[in-house]
Amino acid sequence: MKKGRRQRPWRLFTGIITFIVLYMYANFQGGFVSWFLFYTFVAVLIYEVIMVSVLLRHVVVEREVADQQLFTGQGNRITLHIHTGVIPVLWLRVIDQLPHSLRQAKEYERLIFLGWRRNVTITYEVVKLPRGEHRWEEVRLESGDLLGFWSRTITCKSSSEVIVFPRVESIQFWSIQSSHPLGSQQTRRPLQEDMSNLRGIRDYVHGDRLSRIDWKAVARVGNLKTKEFSTLENQRYLFLLDCEMTNYRTEQGLELFEEGVTLIASLAQYLLKQRQPTGLILHGETSSLPQLGEGHFSSMLRALARVTPTATLPFSRALQQLTQVQRLGGLTIIVVTTQNHPEIIEQFARLRQLYGSVVWYHLVDSQQGHATMVHHTSLTTSSGIQYFPVQPGQVGRVLQGGAWNAVGS
Missing domain, CATH: 3.40.50.410 (von Willebrand factor, type A domain)
Structure with missing residues (x-):
């Protein structure tokens, strides 16, 4: 879906007035110069009418995201594929609207000169994406005639979605076992760990309780080792x-x-x-x-x-x-x-x-x-x-x- 921005009416009015003035000048003045000016303006006017009629009318924009699932802090690569249609576009300003959920610049903008090319690919990076669901919706394209008399801006719909998961820290060991696993008070809560069933040993991590250190393993390997017990299912x-x-x-x-x-x-x-x-x-x-x-x-x-x-x-x-x-x-x-x-x-x-x-x-x-x-x-x-x-x-x-x-x- 494309939406265009209407041009100011005074430009059309100015073109009509200029055409009438040059025609009257050529008729009354005559001569090579006056008619040359008139026909030159007619040629330019025809060119402008053609450009107004067809420029950016058949543009197709496709957005491609490198990764649709990321974790917090990672970056992503966005690629825009633009096909301008039959009539070549000499210059093009591309404005990609970034999602509002991104706490950074609200748009990516780039000016390119195509010449006679009808296809162009643009790639840019979005760094350090925050957690959340980010949706790209619209791409604005702006171009105009060679002489700079007018320009047209259209909005192309091209939806892409990226979900950024929260950061996940690596955990070696975690337990909420009571400091008195065989304590003197009764409880309706089953023990978190079976202290009678040793599952294995692991490297000591700062914060482990001294009662969990396997001193036999320490004497054998020379490094601090901590006991791990099986968890009740x-x-x-x-x-x-x-x-x-x-x-x-x-x-x-x-x-x-x-x-x-x-x-x-x-x-x-x-x-x-x-x-x-x-x-x-x-x-x-x-x-x-x-x-x-x-x-x-x-x-x-x-x-x-x-x-x-x-x-x-x-x-x-x-x-x-x-x-x-x-x-x-x-x-x-x-x-x-x-x-x-x-x-x-x-x-x-x-x-x-x-x-x-x-x-x-x-x-x-x-x-x-x-x-x-x-x-x-x-x-x-x-x-x-x-x-x-x-x-x-x-x-x-x-x-x-x-x-x-x-x-x-």
Whole structure:
């Protein structure tokens, strides 16, 4: 579909007046010069009429994207194939409208001289794509006559879509096992790990507990090694991401939201690789119950790629609704939010009573002091809630070496 911009009417009026004046001048004056001027103008007028009639009338534009699925921070190559039709276009200005979701220049512009060529290919790069769904829709083309008397601009529809998944951090080991796995208190929640079944050993990572170090292996190989235990198969995990619009109005708030999305994507990939059923709730948008399989992870990634902090439903209402649904045995709820008021913490405690385990990843900005995080740590520990603060740019450090590293960071 092409849409053209209408030319100003004064140009047509000026051409008609000039034609009449030159014709009258040639009739009354006579001679070679006057008629030469008249016929020259007629030739130019015929050329202009032809160009107005056919220029850019049969242009075809096709857009080609190198990759339709990317991860945050990667770049993409965009190629435009333009066929100008039968009448050659001497010059052409190409303006490709970039998606509004890209936080950079709003358009790509290039001026090219075609000569007698009727086909041209333009390629440009878009770097560091942010997470989200980006759609290219329109290409504007502008050209004109050789003498520069007029120009025409048309808009060609050429849709292309690129989905950018959130960044996924590599996790070597992650556990939310209680610090007293055989503790003195009874619990309805099954243990996260079977401490009697040693699965293997791995390299020590800063943040691992000393009780997990395999000293026999250390003496044998000379490097620190950490024990890994088998995980019970009946454990399920459900992620709950806070998408309430009022919590992410600032630039730093949006950065925290991206950290939360990255955290969930990274943990979901790790848990599904460990054959642990994993689900996702994006309050106000979508939800999925804990499942297994690569297809399920792909659907979770797509949901996380599209999610935006635009929910009008209060996050506290979403937590309240979660307490009213049918409970799943052996469910660990992992909450990612910026909120920390007492009502939210009370709802976390209520969820722990219903489901058995709640993990709270608290998205905190750099202005919140260490004392505030220590206060929340002591408050949630007394309620049986596992609390891990996450600051901007610290997701990789929080996840590296397991959840226990988050406590010590």
